[in-house]
Amino acid sequence: MKQRFSHSLVFFAGTTLCLFGQAPSEDPLAPTSLSANGRQDGNVSAPKPIRSSQAETVRKAGEDLRFGEEGARVGAAKLLGKYPGSLSSMMLVGALDDQSALVRRASMVSLAEQANNGYPLYDKSLVEKVFSKLGDPDVEVRREVTAMIPRIVSGLMRGGMEVVEINGQKVYRSVPANLRPDLHQLAIRAFSDEDAIVRQNLLKYHQYIRVALPASTLVSLLGDPDQRVQLEALGRVYSNASQRPVVEKIKELSSHPEKGIRLKVVDVARDSNRYHPAYRGILRAMTKDADPEVTSMAAVELARFGERIAGDVIERIKQYLLAARGMSSQVTTILYAVSAMGKDGVQVYRALTEHSSSKMRSIAWQRYLSLSSGWQTPEAWLPGMSDRDKGVRDAILMSLRGRVKSLKTEELGELVGSPYADVRIFAGQTLLTADQEAFDQYGFDLLIDEDTVVRSTTLRAMGVRRVTGWVRIMSRSLLDEDYVIQRVAMDALLTDRHEGVKALKEYVARNPQARISALARAELDRLGVR
Amino acid sequence: MEAQEVDALRSSGIRIVTLMRNLNATRKYPDALPSLLKTMNEETSTRFDTDPLFISELTDERLMENPILYVNCDDQPNLEFPAEELAALRRYMEQGGFVYLDAGIKASFLGADLGHSYAAWEERPEVNELFRQVYPEKSFLPLPRNHEIFRSFYKGLPKNRDLMIEANQKRLPETVLTFVEQEKWPQGTYSFVGMKVKGRLACVASPICAMGWGKDEFGSWIPPISFRIRESAENFDENLKLASFSGGTYEVTREDGLKDVIYSQLGQRPLWVKEPNGRWRIFKYYSGEEISNYAHAFYTRLGMNVFLYALLN
Numbered sequence: 001m002k003q004r005f006s007h008s009l010v011f012f013a014g015t016t017l018c019l020f021g022q023a024p025s026e027d028p029l030a031p032t033s034l035s036a037n038g039r040q041d042g043n044v045s046a047p048k049p050i051r052s053s054q055a056e057t058v059r060k061a062g063e064d065l066r067f068g069e070e071g072a073r074v075g076a077a078k079l080l081g082k083y084p085g086s087l088s089s090m091m092l093v094g095a096l097d098d099q100s101a102l103v104r105r106a107s108m109v110s111l112a113e114q115a116n117n118g119y120p121l122y123d124k125s126l127v128e129k130v131f132s133k134l135g136d137p138d139v140e141v142r143r144e145v146t147a148m149i150p151r152i153v154s155g156l157m158r159g160g161m162e163v164v165e166i167n168g169q170k171v172y173r174s175v176p177a178n179l180r181p182d183l184h185q186l187a188i189r190a191f192s193d194e195d196a197i198v199r200q201n202l203l204k205y206h207q208y209i210r211v212a213l214p215a216s217t218l219v220s221l222l223g224d225p226d227q228r229v230q231l232e233a234l235g236r237v238y239s240n241a242s243q244r245p246v247v248e249k250i251k252e253l254s255s256h257p258e259k260g261i262r263l264k265v266v267d268v269a270r271d272s273n274r275y276h277p278a279y280r281g282i283l284r285a286m287t288k289d290a291d292p293e294v295t296s297m298a299a300v301e302l303a304r305f306g307e308r309i310a311g312d313v314i315e316r317i318k319q320y321l322l323a324a325r326g327m328s329s330q331v332t333t334i335l336y337a338v339s340a341m342g343k344d345g346v347q348v349y350r351a352l353t354e355h356s357s358s359k360m361r362s363i364a365w366q367r368y369l370s371l372s373s374g375w376q377t378p379e380a381w382l383p384g385m386s387d388r389d390k391g392v393r394d395a396i397l398m399s400l401r402g403r404v405k406s407l408k409t410e411e412l413g414e415l416v417g418s419p420y421a422d423v424r425i426f427a428g429q430t431l432l433t434a435d436q437e438a439f440d441q442y443g444f445d446l447l448i449d450e451d452t453v454v455r456s457t458t459l460r461a462m463g464v465r466r467v468t469g470w471v472r473i474m475s476r477s478l479l480d481e482d483y484v485i486q487r488v489a490m491d492a493l494l495t496d497r498h499e500g501v502k503a504l505k506e507y508v509a510r511n512p513q514a515r516i517s518a519l520a521r522a523e524l525d526r527l528g529v530r
Numbered sequence: 531m532e533a534q535e536v537d538a539l540r541s542s543g544i545r546i547v548t549l550m551r552n553l554n555a556t557r558k559y560p561d562a563l564p565s566l567l568k569t570m571n572e573e574t575s576t577r578f579d580t581d582p583l584f585i586s587e588l589t590d591e592r593l594m595e596n597p598i599l600y601v602n603c604d605d606q607p608n609l610e611f612p613a614e615e616l617a618a619l620r621r622y623m624e625q626g627g628f629v630y631l632d633a634g635i636k637a638s639f640l641g642a643d644l645g646h647s648y649a650a651w652e653e654r655p656e657v658n659e660l661f662r663q664v665y666p667e668k669s670f671l672p673l674p675r676n677h678e679i680f681r682s683f684y685k686g687l688p689k690n691r692d693l694m695i696e697a698n699q700k701r702l703p704e705t706v707l708t709f710v711e712q713e714k715w716p717q718g719t720y721s722f723v724g725m726k727v728k729g730r731l732a733c734v735a736s737p738i739c740a741m742g743w744g745k746d747e748f749g750s751w752i753p754p755i756s757f758r759i760r761e762s763a764e765n766f767d768e769n770l771k772l773a774s775f776s777g778g779t780y781e782v783t784r785e786d787g788l789k790d791v792i793y794s795q796l797g798q799r800p801l802w803v804k805e806p807n808g809r810w811r812i813f814k815y816y817s818g819e820e821i822s823n824y825a826h827a828f829y830t831r832l833g834m835n836v837f838l839y840a841l842l843n
Binding site: 050052075078081116140147227263 | 543561564579580581582694695696699700703704705746747748749750761763764765766769770772773774775798799801802812814815816817818819820823
């Protein structure tokens with residue numbers, strides 16, 4: 001229902017919009033208007049034929065469908081697809097018994113068209129008739145039937161009540177919402193249909209019609225010559241994952257020549273792990289796969305299970321990620337899943353901090369610092385401060401803020417000398433906890449930085465640390481042209497009831513018209529200082 | 531292998547520049563171009579970097595460093611550019627750059643986004659307006675079906691072996707296959723228009739092709755694609771003329787320059803068409819695995835032909 005609604009809504013919106021882009025013209029077959037005297041103007045051509053009503057069109061098509069030659073029956077079946085309704089649906093279903101395959105095909109396509117336009121069949125008898133065409137000799141008809149299963153399932157699987165007469169008495173009994181036994185058999189046989197599309201569709205939709213997939217059939221489909229059928233079958237392993245023949249088949253497929261199949265096997269082995277212990281062994285074997293992507297996927301899934309991964313495998317994962325171009329979904333999955341390796345993953349992330357992709361570097365740095373507690377060791381994260389990408393630097397700084405202990409002189413010096421303002425801002429923030437020697441060496445360098453935020457951050461740190469002469473520094477900063485600096489200085493002075501407040505009062509008295517003075521007066525009043 | 535060595539190897543791949551005027555906007559087919567580039571690396575001897583280079587402005591200096599610019603017109607908020615970007619685009623084309631405007635053809639009756647394309651034969655109005663500013667003296671012309679761009683690597687339509695299906699398997703329903711082979715994509719061609727600069731085809735526009743390039747990690751095509759097919763039947767010339775209809779009509783330019791009249795009802799897909807020769811045909815819609823796989827195979831081969839043509843010319 002939701003799909004039907006959104007489908008109609010899209011078309012409605014699109015058609016409305018296209019009315020602005022290209023206004024629809026009137027039907028050229030509409031009758032021309034007559035002149036005022038009731039006679040046709042001599043210049044107007046002969047009256048054009050009038051279109052029939054929908055009822056008439058459907059009626060005529062229905063007649064053609066029942067009594068016409070093959071060509072007319074085909075045309076009627078195609079046309080009826082444009083007029084969804086109970087009558088046209090019944091006519092189309094009736095035509096499914098036509099001796100001509102062309103008519104049956106056209107009828108199925110029209111029924112599918114009506115269903116896609118929001119008019120699926122619902123009457124159980126009609127729907128069962130459609131489904132019975134799963135046994136049609138024509139492959140196109142069978143394909144259409146299987147593709148339609150999701151659309152007809154609600155009619156097909158309806159329960160209800162029926163009245164039967166037993167010993168002369170009317171008895172009501174329920175009709176279960178199951179597939180009729182003969183249709184059920186038809187569905188089972190369709191798993192082995194000669195056509196790969198029919199097999200694939202049935203694998204995809206068999207659960208809708210509550211037809212169980214026997215283990216033997218699943219094993220057969222896992223070995224299907226069509227790769228798409230195989231992939232579909234792999235997606236259905238969960239229904240028989242504990243069966244030994246299925247396990248053996250999955251093991252065989254783990255060395256399939258197609259990488260796509262092997263990647264799917266990794267997924268299957270992961271999901272089926274709880275059903276049989278052999279799946280874990282399959283994953284372990286796949287960590288030796290020739291393709292690094294398969295190896296990496298298998299390894300990270302094992303790591304998620306808590307298993308330790310061999311060093312050579314970790315090296316392969318590292319090389320795979322280093323060579324990866326862009327953040328595809330597979331690469332992203334592996335990149336994040338490397339965390340599951342714990343300490344073993346640290347070396348991988350460390351290597352990836354030099355990847356050419358900035359997105360990769362951002363994630364690598366965050367994970368590296370997190371897994372190794374690298375924020376405690378400036379040698380670990382200082383190289384990241386030179387990264388040319390601001391996003392990467394931001395990612396690193398987010399991991400460091402509030403965690404970095406006191407920096408030594410050389411370490412602070414590296415930050416102060418950075419060409420990037422965000423790094424120097426961080427340097428200003430670290431002044432709060434930096435060694436005194438480091439502070440003395442570089443504090444004033446940051447105080448005269450070209451960037452306002454660097455200066456204000458440094459000033460704030462000086463105010464907190466109450467460096468020697470801090471009151472004088474703050475008082476001088478009140479004279480700065482930049483309001484942000486003035487504000488920081490004011491806030492710092494307000495924290496000291498004696499010297500700080502006194503200095504602020506003096507400033508306000510000498511500079512009553514200054515921008516910061518109004519706020520300063522208000523703050524002083526709040527403190528009860530006159 | 532050290533990171534620098536890996537970088538050096540990587541940097542030898544040809545980079546495709548992709549315009550995304552709003553880099554944070556959602557792309558309709560994000561897997562499309564990377565999948566196509568990966569397929570090209572697997573099936574040809576070219577080496578493309580599978581990570582497209584995204585730019586948000588045509589004045590980005592990196593554009594001039596790379597030979598091909600790909601633009602999905604549906605992914606842009608509009609095609610209105612300031613003067614300096616128009617100048618940059620002209621300079622790019624004159625210095626040998628190739629521009630591929632995907633969804634540069636879009637029949638107006640489709641509306642903003644009905645999720646399907648229609649093979650009209652003229653560029654969409656926004657593209658026309660854009661290039662009237664870039665090259666006022668030039669115009670887009672339909673590429674003939676025998677143009678080399680349709681044969682630069684792949685020739686013809688996909689066969690069973692190309693689709694990796696069994697030899698005796700029906701690759702498409704019969705009416706669909708007939709229409710595809712004779713009208714929709716004869717010999718693997720499509721409705722393209724192009725513009726030449728200094729005697730060289732420097733810009734092409736087509737209906738959306740990227741929808742047919744994407745693959746997931748298992749190698750399955752994404753997203754599903756359906757077909758719109760024109761079908762005729764006995765007495766349709768009379769029947770469709772008189773059949774009940776309460777919608778509107780839209781004119782669309784055909785390959786031969788004449789106009790088809792499309793009959794479309796509110797809230798539904800186009801119903802039927804009256805062709806210039808007086809013939810009436812009905813539109814039928816086909817979906818399913820075989821349809822989608824075939825379409826994807828075709829669009830991928832076509833995309834490869836376009837990019838390889840751009841590289842070689």
